[in-house]
Amino acid sequence: KINSERLWNTLHDTCEWGAEHRYGEKPTDTGMARLTLNDDDARVRRWFATEVQKLGCSLSVDQMGNMFARQSGRLNSAAPMIAMGSHLDTQPRGGRYDGILGVMAALEVLRTMKESGFQTDYDVGVVNWTNEEGARFPKSMCSSGVWAGAIPIQKAWDLRDIHDPSVTLRSELERHGYLGDISCSSDPTTGYPLGAHFELHIEQGPILPENNRSIGVVRGAQGYRWLTMTVHGKDAHTGTTPFSARQDPLLASSRMIAASHDIAKRHDALASTGIIRVPSNASTNTVSSQVTFTLDIRHPQDIVVHAVQDECLKAFEAIALQDGKGVSFDWSLDTDSPAVKFDDNCVASVQAAADQLVGRGKSMLMTSGAGHDTVYTSKHCPSAMIFVPCRDGVSHHPTEYCSPQDCALGTQALLEAVVHYDQF
Amino acid sequence: KINSERLWNTLHDTCEWGAEHRYGEKPTDTGMARLTLNDDDARVRRWFATEVQKLGCSLSVDQMGNMFARQSGRLNSAAPMIAMGSHLDTQPRGGRYDGILGVMAALEVLRTMKESGFQTDYDVGVVNWTNEEGARFPKSMCSSGVWAGAIPIQKAWDLRDIHDPSVTLRSELERHGYLGDISCSSDPTTGYPLGAHFELHIEQGPILPENNRSIGVVRGAQGYRWLTMTVHGKDAHTGTTPFSARQDPLLASSRMIAASHDIAKRHDALASTGIIRVPSNASTNTVSSQVTFTLDIRHPQDIVVHAVQDECLKAFEAIALQDGKGVSFDWSLDTDSPAVKFDDNCVASVQAAADQLVGRGKSMLMTSGAGHDTVYTSKHCPSAMIFVPCRDGVSHHPTEYCSPQDCALGTQALLEAVVHYDQF
Ligand SMILES: NC(=O)NCCC(=O)O
Ligand SMILES: NC(=O)NCCC(=O)O
Numbered sequence: 001k002i003n004s005e006r007l008w009n010t011l012h013d014t015c016e017w018g019a020e021h022r023y024g025e026k027p028t029d030t031g032m033a034r035l036t037l038n039d040d041d042a043r044v045r046r047w048f049a050t051e052v053q054k055l056g057c058s059l060s061v062d063q064m065g066n067m068f069a070r071q072s073g074r075l076n077s078a079a080p081m082i083a084m085g086s087h088l089d090t091q092p093r094g095g096r097y098d099g100i101l102g103v104m105a106a107l108e109v110l111r112t113m114k115e116s117g118f119q120t121d122y123d124v125g126v127v128n129w130t131n132e133e134g135a136r137f138p139k140s141m142c143s144s145g146v147w148a149g150a151i152p153i154q155k156a157w158d159l160r161d162i163h164d165p166s167v168t169l170r171s172e173l174e175r176h177g178y179l180g181d182i183s184c185s186s187d188p189t190t191g192y193p194l195g196a197h198f199e200l201h202i203e204q205g206p207i208l209p210e211n212n213r214s215i216g217v218v219r220g221a222q223g224y225r226w227l228t229m230t231v232h233g234k235d236a237h238t239g240t241t242p243f244s245a246r247q248d249p250l251l252a253s254s255r256m257i258a259a260s261h262d263i264a265k266r267h268d269a270l271a272s273t274g275i276i277r278v279p280s281n282a283s284t285n286t287v288s289s290q291v292t293f294t295l296d297i298r299h300p301q302d303i304v305v306h307a308v309q310d311e312c313l314k315a316f317e318a319i320a321l322q323d324g325k326g327v328s329f330d331w332s333l334d335t336d337s338p339a340v341k342f343d344d345n346c347v348a349s350v351q352a353a354a355d356q357l358v359g360r361g362k363s364m365l366m367t368s369g370a371g372h373d374t375v376y377t378s379k380h381c382p383s384a385m386i387f388v389p390c391r392d393g394v395s396h397h398p399t400e401y402c403s404p405q406d407c408a409l410g411t412q413a414l415l416e417a418v419v420h421y422d423q424f
Numbered sequence: 425k426i427n428s429e430r431l432w433n434t435l436h437d438t439c440e441w442g443a444e445h446r447y448g449e450k451p452t453d454t455g456m457a458r459l460t461l462n463d464d465d466a467r468v469r470r471w472f473a474t475e476v477q478k479l480g481c482s483l484s485v486d487q488m489g490n491m492f493a494r495q496s497g498r499l500n501s502a503a504p505m506i507a508m509g510s511h512l513d514t515q516p517r518g519g520r521y522d523g524i525l526g527v528m529a530a531l532e533v534l535r536t537m538k539e540s541g542f543q544t545d546y547d548v549g550v551v552n553w554t555n556e557e558g559a560r561f562p563k564s565m566c567s568s569g570v571w572a573g574a575i576p577i578q579k580a581w582d583l584r585d586i587h588d589p590s591v592t593l594r595s596e597l598e599r600h601g602y603l604g605d606i607s608c609s610s611d612p613t614t615g616y617p618l619g620a621h622f623e624l625h626i627e628q629g630p631i632l633p634e635n636n637r638s639i640g641v642v643r644g645a646q647g648y649r650w651l652t653m654t655v656h657g658k659d660a661h662t663g664t665t666p667f668s669a670r671q672d673p674l675l676a677s678s679r680m681i682a683a684s685h686d687i688a689k690r691h692d693a694l695a696s697t698g699i700i701r702v703p704s705n706a707s708t709n710t711v712s713s714q715v716t717f718t719l720d721i722r723h724p725q726d727i728v729v730h731a732v733q734d735e736c737l738k739a740f741e742a743i744a745l746q747d748g749k750g751v752s753f754d755w756s757l758d759t760d761s762p763a764v765k766f767d768d769n770c771v772a773s774v775q776a777a778a779d780q781l782v783g784r785g786k787s788m789l790m791t792s793g794a795g796h797d798t799v800y801t802s803k804h805c806p807s808a809m810i811f812v813p814c815r816d817g818v819s820h821h822p823t824e825y826c827s828p829q830d831c832a833l834g835t836q837a838l839l840e841a842v843v844h845y846d847q848f
Contacts, residue, residue, distance in 0.1 A: 091710070092705040092707070093705050093710075140709070203664065204663075204664040205665055206666070222663070224663060226709075234818075234821075235818070235820060236817075236821075237793070237794060238694065238698060238720045239792075239793040239795065240817065240819070241793075241817060242629070243689060245629075248696070250700060254677070254678040254682045257674065257675060257678035258679050261675050261747070265667060270662065272662035272672070272709075273674055274706055274711065275706045275708060275712075276674060278700055283515065283559060283698050283699065283820075284650050284718040284720055285650075285698060285820070287698065288698060294708040296663070298662070298663050334708075368663075369661070370661060370664050370709070371663065393664065394658075394660065395661050395664070396659060396660070396707070396710045397659040
């Protein structure tokens with residue numbers, strides 16, 4: 001039985017590194033801004049290394065700074081370890097649970113096993129995946145993606161800090177001493193293969209609370225594609241230029257954003273714009289020359305994601321011609337994360353843990369709305385996830401909250417699922 | 425007859441101070457970034473002071489840094505001078521003609537008169553109005569507005585540099601020695617009253633070129649109002665938050681911008697959004713918490729400007745409730761510039777000049793789409809404007825261009841209009 005208090009204290013004590021955005025009076029009433037490989041991320045990494053070594057784990061760091069802590073199993077088998085993994089980096093206005101809970105829960109599982117003298121048959125361990133959020137170096141699930149062979153390492157290394165282009169992910173790995181020597185891959189000879197991957201995570205959505213469930217048995221993740229649209233027009237004076245003479249990229253972008261929402265809604269899919277930018281020298285009385293915006297399209301079926309994208313692009317072409325002299329646009333595909341189905345046996349282990357802890361009435365099978373490192377690990381080892389509810393479904397926000405009870409329940413489920421899978 | 429070459433060379437030589445945004449190979453193929461009271465603006469002001477003093481003008485500077493150069497008339501009358509005025513500051517990505525042409529043309533008129541020994545009956549002179557663009561210190565036609573009593577001087581002094589809030593308009597006036605001692609007003613005892621105000625300006629729109637006219641006889645300016653809208657929603661994860669649970673201010677803003685365009689179009693008015701901002705920590709997979717955008721509404725009749733504003737706000741209220749859990753919004757009125765009708769006699773003087781120079785077939789009566797210093801002077805002295813075409817109607821852009829012929833024609837018209845009015 002895991003130690004709920006130790007888990008809670010460890011999680012919040014380590015949030016000292018990166019705490020930001022106070023919203024209440026309690027010491028833990030802050031969000032987090034622990035961006036990948038900033039000084040606070042380096043601090044929590046060093047702390048993590050010390051803690052797992054205290055437990056007698058071996059620690060390996062690969063060329064993306066992914067940290068693998070490993071506890072030997074009873075059989076001294078050469079088989080790859082059963083991993084419990086998530087991430088310690090956060091959004092710039094993030095919370096204290098997204099990713100962090102998964103790593104702290106995994107550590108608590110190892111501590112509980114050690115304390116109670118329990119040994120798994122096979123090796124078990126924890127992974128801290130680098131730059132899951134993609135908030136500082138703009139590629140999410142970045143280093144599990146490299147590990148899975150889905151992202152070329154050079155491309156990941158070359159990612160630039162979105163606010164300071166002189167800094168790359170690789171230069172930050174080097175600065176903090178986290179450019180390890182193991183190849184970042186699942187290759188058994190040069191890399192770090194895993195026998196399985198379990199991830200505890202907050203749901204980040206309202207489905208568990210709305211259905212009054214406390215454990216989500218996650219059998220897969222929806223597909224998503226991130227596009228960046230750039231709409232080109234022409235600077236013009238807002239007072240002297242008739243509508244008919246304009247090429248207004250902000251008007252066109254506005255129509256495009258509204259259209260993408262309406263199209264996605266018809267398909268029961270999601271389409272969202274998080275970022276829109278006009279040039280920094282924009283002014284109230286000048287039609288902007290260019291507008292950039294992001295488009296995030298999601299659905300559990302890839303075919304629907306593609307249909308929404310196609311329909312949006314067709315609608316955008318019509319919109320581009322609609323007003324004045326028209327605008328032009330181009331787009332790039334920044335992320336393509338197809339839908340995944342997790343491993344049946346791993347899902348069964350999570351289901352078994354949930355059945356034992358809360359029963360069928362308090363758990364539910366679900367599909368993850370967000371991408372997670374497990375989406376990538378699932379391509380190279382049996383994987384599954386456990387969701388616990390977070391308050392009002394809010395995440396990527398300072399007030400993100402998961403109760404001590406739910407944190408503990410999820411961690412216990414993680415332990416049971418790993419033990420179940422180890423036996424299997 | 426004005427000296428076309430001297431005008432052209434003077435204009436471009438002085439654009440050395442603030443030249444920026446090269447777009448072609450000729451020395452003059454750049455735009456300008458001579459923001460109000462930056463070091464280049466101070467340089468061109470010192471040059472202007474020297475030049476008008478060389479001509480024998482007296483120079484007065486008021487408490488907003490407005491510069492009044494005055495040439496005595498033949499009658500040695502105590503009447504206020506007939507002014508030719510415009511501005512030497514530019515947009516951050518501005519051109520070489522907007523405002524600058526008006527001041528250089530006025531100087532050329534004085535040079536021509538001096539050279540040919542011609543004296544007006546009444547005093548004539550040039551005004552360089554401070555911060556017409558409102559690009560650095562965000563209030564356009566700022567110091568003619570103070571002069572006209574429409575903007576309180578303290579408010580103008582307190583305007584902060586939009587990129588460096590530690591700097592105010594007043595602190596920059598002081599730094600460069602342009603905080604003069606004359607009150608900035610048209611008051612005959614404490615301020616600097618004007619007998620009339622004529623302004624030559626590029627049209628900044630496509631109407632003259634489209635109608636193949638070379639002089640616009642400007643009889644007034646349309647009204648406009650600038651609103652800043654702030655739309656409030658809630659941060660949410662784009663992958664895990666169903667549309668029904670969202671409060672998406674960027675989606676709402678997009679619908680508002682599109683709606684404002686459609687509403688203005690129905691009224692034959694203009695509504696434009698130049699700036700839209702999401703928080704700097706926005707990310708692709710987070711619904712933004714807040715969006716700010718500007719709205720610039722224009723029409724020659726104030727009643728229509730107000731009707732468009734009212735209809736927009738009503739539409740925005742409906743849009744705020746339209747998607748998910750709805751958003752809230754508030755707004756502020758940043759500029760309110762009612763429509764103005766210029767003085768009949770001044771307009772007649774411009775018309776007389778145009779008739780003489782190009783005939784009725786090549787000139788046209790028009791209403792200014794943009795605000796100008798003359799909009800404010802017209803409230804306290806008889807005023808009118810002369811427009812000349814600029815290439816493709818483009819202004820507020822580095823490639824803004826007015827041909828040497830059109831610059832000269834406009835300047836000659838300015839001379840003739842002033843002489844005509846002086847006689848009148
Ligand atoms: N869990 C999470 O926020 N992952 C980032 C990728 C995504 O937007 O789904
Ligand atoms: N001429 C000019 O650009 N004036 C600024 C105020 C306006 O936008 O009309």
